[in-house]
Amino acid sequence: MESSKVLALYCLGIICLQITVDGSKILLFPNDVGYNSRVMNMLKLGRMLTNAKHQVTCVISDKMREEAMFKLAEGENADLSFNVVSYKTPPVEMRTDNEDLSDLMLNLDMPQLYVIVGAMFFNTLENTLKDKTIVKLAKEDFDLIITDELVFFPRIISANRSIPIILYSNFGTLTFDSDIIPRYSLAFVNGCFNRFSDVMSFFQRLENVWEYLRVKLVLSDAYSAAKVLCRSYGYGKSCDNIREIHKTVNLVLMNRNDVIHYPAPYMPHIVSTEGFFLEKPKPLDAYYKDILKGSETHGIIVVSFGSLFRRLGRKYRTIFAKAFSRMPQTVIWSYEGETPEGLGENTIVNKWIPQTDLLSSPAVKLFVTQCGASSLFEALNNGLPVVGVPFIGDQEYNCLKLAKRVKSAKIVKLNTITSEQLQNAMEEVINNETYRTNARKAATMYHDQLIDPRNKTLYWIEYVIRHKGAQHLRSAGENQLNFFQYYLLDIAGSVVIVIIIALTSVTVIVKALLKCLVNATKLKKA
Known part of the structure; x- marks a missing residue:
């Protein structure tokens, strides 16, 4: 009898706790520089919050609504899921050719890429600062702001209206601003998107420190320009939060899991989301069922290079097509550019494929990917061996974690790639059972979690709402120390x-x- 009373009180407490956060007003700010996995994952987060009875307002540009990828992936779901508010962007001249985006970015190192990305940050900030709809929206009473770590305007709103703010890091531990997720020791923690493990030689540590300082310098320039622009719109001291967000942020959600990422120290307000965006696979339609049925002998290879590299220049699309044509497996390639030369009869090319549903099929023998943040977790979740072809940003870093830490992948460098090299890599990973064994072992550990990643992510967001912030999780002492005190000089x-x-x-x-x-x-x- 006593135990039943305790149980009843416990259930009542849970119900009361739920009531305190139901219906909270949340402002969602994805990083709007084109539809990609960052945006996709934040929209999934928004839907999770809507399903939990919260009122979510999502801010995107008018340009985003017109993107083909956005229409393909989201359709009308965005407007049905939550209140979508758009801001105006100036017209730009769109590229009409199919030149390879990788040709433009392949030779850029991370500091150079930061310069380009910094300009995008600035343009997005300017567009939102001068948009009357967004300015009006910023004056509304919200209980919480959730924003991509790369967006500046929500930082201003948070400081101006004293609204708790949560940052989302799609790149996991490697935030663009290293102060948001501090690299406490560059002796074993990557300071930038370097190709190192947590065991570095002297010269690797030297390069790690050098790249870290270069990126800090570039980002400092971007922050200074953004603060000047912000003050010109009359936001005063609130503009300081653009640079000092690490001192005011309540929570940082990062795509990270112990199985694949190297161990490192983190403060309590930095939470691993463990790939919360992964969805349960749905049954395949008749078209893809027939493909799988016709590929029972050798299986299939799924190929996807993310949203940015759905169009490739002649050189690379020909290399890929010829390599795929020589494989006995059926290849399903997510691609929308010009038809590649040398495309084999075994290769099926579609603008949009049910990637999540396909990857869960036991018929999949290999996943060929650029190793973006989402595909990294998809491979881990499904226990799939991988051939990684990294293009930019965090992709080489992610590929290396699969290849070196999990030992379930082989990497092919884009700047030296040939059809023969790619073919040999695919054949080795498929025919060597060690890759699949390691992938399945990692998947087993990944699924052995105390709490479901979605429930974990939702708990921490509602934790911030319930307590109207979570400053007690962030170290005030760390942020008050100057350079000499921090490094005990x-x-x-x-x-x-x-x-x-x-x-x-x-x-x-x-x-x-x-x-x-x-x-x-x-x-x-x-």
């Missing part, structure tokens, strides 16, 4: 001064004693 300096004083004193005393001994010896002889 003041302590080291004090120790050095004490040692110098002690050595000087000992030297003076020894010299004085020696002088006395010499004088005493002279007197004795005299």
